[in-house]
Amino acid sequence: MSIIDKPDPCFLRFWGVRGSYASPFESHLGVGGNTSCVELRAGNSLLVCDAGTGIIPLGEHIISNDGPRELLVLMTHYHWDHICGLPFFVPAFRRDWRVRFFGPGRDAQEIERSIAAQMRAPYFPVETENWQADIGYVEPQCEGLRHGPFLIRHGSVHHPGVTYGYRITIAGRTVVYVSDNEFRFLDRSLANAGDLSDEDHAIFRSVISEERMAELALIRDADILIHDAQYTEEAYITKRGWGHSCYLDTVDAAIDAGVRLLYLFHHDPGNDDRIVEEMLVRARALIAERGSSLQCEIAREGLVVTL
Numbered sequence: 001m002s003i004i005d006k007p008d009p010c011f012l013r014f015w016g017v018r019g020s021y022a023s024p025f026e027s028h029l030g031v032g033g034n035t036s037c038v039e040l041r042a043g044n045s046l047l048v049c050d051a052g053t054g055i056i057p058l059g060e061h062i063i064s065n066d067g068p069r070e071l072l073v074l075m076t077h078y079h080w081d082h083i084c085g086l087p088f089f090v091p092a093f094r095r096d097w098r099v100r101f102f103g104p105g106r107d108a109q110e111i112e113r114s115i116a117a118q119m120r121a122p123y124f125p126v127e128t129e130n131w132q133a134d135i136g137y138v139e140p141q142c143e144g145l146r147h148g149p150f151l152i153r154h155g156s157v158h159h160p161g162v163t164y165g166y167r168i169t170i171a172g173r174t175v176v177y178v179s180d181n182e183f184r185f186l187d188r189s190l191a192n193a194g195d196l197s198d199e200d201h202a203i204f205r206s207v208i209s210e211e212r213m214a215e216l217a218l219i220r221d222a223d224i225l226i227h228d229a230q231y232t233e234e235a236y237i238t239k240r241g242w243g244h245s246c247y248l249d250t251v252d253a254a255i256d257a258g259v260r261l262l263y264l265f266h267h268d269p270g271n272d273d274r275i276v277e278e279m280l281v282r283a284r285a286l287i288a289e290r291g292s293s294l295q296c297e298i299a300r301e302g303l304v305v306t307l
């Protein structure tokens with residue numbers, strides 16, 4: 001699709017930007033307290049990335065206007081912070097809605113099992129069998145998915161369990177959504193590995209460079225990258241290997257991959273507004289230091305970005 005064919009309206013909206021758990025504290029509300037959920041809209045086509053608590057207000061919003069009555073939800077993985085809004089997602093309980101899900105899984109049944117598991121006794125009183133909408137689970141397709149004008153590809157990222165990042169093309173622009181990912185995990189491990197033989201060192205270095213190429217390939221030349229930037233440098237020292245990035249590694253990778261606009265995402269609930277704003281200042285200083293034209297912003301709940 002060319003820019004000329006761009007559907008109207010065409011935008012993305014952040015409904016949940018927090019990682020790990022919802023944090024509706026006064027000190028956090030400038031950035032936002034809901035967990036991961038991003039809406040992408042192109043005309044009447046609606047795509048949703050992740051189903052954290054942010055999908056609850058999204059659901060309320062979309063049933064109360066004359067927009068589309070169908071959507072596709074892309075799950076990066078099934079950790080609690082990414083699925084916990086689903087039991088309260090109103091469109092799933094409406095007969096006039098059509099809801100499709102895609103995420104990690106060998107087939108549609110495995111995707112369904114992963115989504116349904118949290119809505120079972122003793123964890124929740126209402127099961128997915130009680131959903132009233134036309135619900136479906138999309139079979140994995142190696143050539144990528146289409147949803148209206150959206151073309152969607154996925155790639156695996158570094159996070160415990162199988163976790164996807166999504167590369168979404170719309171109206172000639174590329175939006176990459178990677179909510180949970182630890183950049184440079186092996187690289188950091190080598191730095192902490194102590195004495196290695198020259199041979200082991202060489203093997204390690206070659207694996208690291210392969211992994212670096214793979215992680216940059218998923219985000220390469222993105223117009224917009226929404227990426228895990230959970231930890232400050234100080235926090236990362238004790239949390240290496242937990243599957244989240246130090247925000248400066250995220251900025252570095254975005255520069256190396258030729259990204260145009262980066263949104264720091266999946267904010268740590270331990271970081272209040274002041275800390276996240278300081279991270280942005282330091283991120284921009286790093287970009288200036290590296291002489292890059294990368295633009296960097298904070299993903300804030302409620303922010304709408306025109307595509």
Ligand SMILES: [Zn+2]
Nearest residue numbers: 019020081180
């Ligand atoms: Zn997460």
Ligand SMILES: [Zn+2]
Nearest residue numbers: 077079159180
């Ligand atoms: Zn996770």
